[in-house]
Amino acid sequence: MEYIYAALILHNAGKDVSEEAVTSVLGAAGIAVDDSRVKALIAALDGVDIEEAIAKSAVAAVAAAPAAAAAPAEAAPAEEEEEEEEEDAAGGMAGLGALFG
DSSP: OOOHHHHHHHTTTTOOOOOHHHHHHHHHOOOOOOOHHHHHHHHTTTTTOOHHHHHHHHHHHHHHHHHHHHHHHHHHHHHHHHHHHHHHHHTTTTTTTHHOO
């Protein structure tokens, strides 16, 4: 991820996203740079409109947020039932009964 972050920092600063620039950013952050990963990143970004990609990912994240928020709320009642069953089985002290035999 740090390679992508370096590219995003360069893009946000209005700098050219090149192998040398990404290597410099990573080196300045104290990260050991793998040249093959830098080359692969630059090759993958060739022809990509970074602004458009950011906009698409932001729209996807906003659209996914309500679904992600609803999922834990739906799972909560089942978890509560399981906890109650565990408490009943151990006399109200789930897990502590095993400590004292």
